[in-house]
Amino acid sequence: MYSVIKSLVASHSTFNLTTFTSYFDQIRVDRNATVGQIYEYWYTTGGYPSILVENNGPSSRLQQLSRPLWPLKMTSTLSIPQFVFSESIVFASESAPLLVNLNFTSFMRVNYDSLTWTAIFKYMFEExxxxxxxxxxxxxxxxxxxYANDGxxxxxxxxEAVVDMVYSKPEFFELCDWNLYWCHSRSDQSLFSQIVRSLALRFSSATFESSSAFGCKNGMAARNMNQFCEKIFGRKCI
Incomplete structure (x- = not known):
């Protein structure tokens, strides 16, 4: 692969998609697909892939949620094919749950069953x-x-557990509110609740001038506003 890239860069100052992918047409990922074909598919297909991983005792199932199906390069905690082309595939996972794409090695979103999510965040909170x-x-x-898409x-x-974890450990989540964007984008509150929440936010902004009071929504401003919201709505505002 490295030699192909060196040859491409050395021989072309500019190139179109056809020229680019032709350099990778001899590198196969399996008997039916080449690296060039995969590059072309990813470049020309809009959107991004998403998958569901369900761990059910002795087996785990990986299912593509996106349409059309994508050729997906996989990294995982278990021994699975490097590339996945099918809609759904089942693996034996007696010793440990299947976790995929850790550290965002490929551009895709990964959903898990609720028990696996619970185990992941319990471990993340502790370690x-x-x-x-x-x-x-x-x-x-x-x-x-x-979560925001009812999945x-x-x-x-x-x-609630994930938000509490992030806000309680801001040193481990530098972009905490950016990471939590979708958790906050879904509103289950009534219009009245949303109006009061907005007023509480403005009050907090006017009352606390120090930027540290708003650090990862963990400062005094956030704590006071959440106390206010819990008394009115029985739940935190942020």
Whole structure:
């Protein structure tokens, strides 16, 4: 692969897609597909892939949620094919659950069954340093995305735990509110609740001038506003 890239760069200052992919047409990922074909598909197909991983005791199932199906390069905690082309595939996973695309090695979103999500975030809360910064951000962002799109069973309960974890450990989530964007984008509150929440945010902004009060929504401003919201709505505002 490296020699092909060197040859391409050495012989062309500019190139179109056909020229680019032709250099990779002799490199096969399996008997039916070449690297060139995969590059072309990813370049010409809009959107991005998303998958669901379900761990059910002795087996795990990986299912593509996107249409059309994508050729997906996989990294995982178990021994699975490097590339996956089918809609659904089942693996034996007696010793450990199947986790894929850790550290965002490929551009895709990954959803898990609720028990696996619970186990992931329990472990992350207890041992956050064992996850890379990219890994922590990716898992939180993926969970929030699927939660916002009703893709996680018991999502509301899990969402509260994830938000609390991120806000309680801001040193491990530098872009905490960016990672939590999808968790906050879905509103289950009434219009009245949203108006009061907005007023509470403005009050907090006017009352606390120090930027540290708003650090990862963990400063005094956030704590005071959440106390206010819990008394009125029985839940936190942020």
């Amino acid at each position: 956050p340093e064992l996850f890379s910064a990219v890994g922590r951000a990716q898992l939180v962002s993926d969970f929030c995305y699927f 996680v069973e018991n999502g509301v309960i899990l969402k």
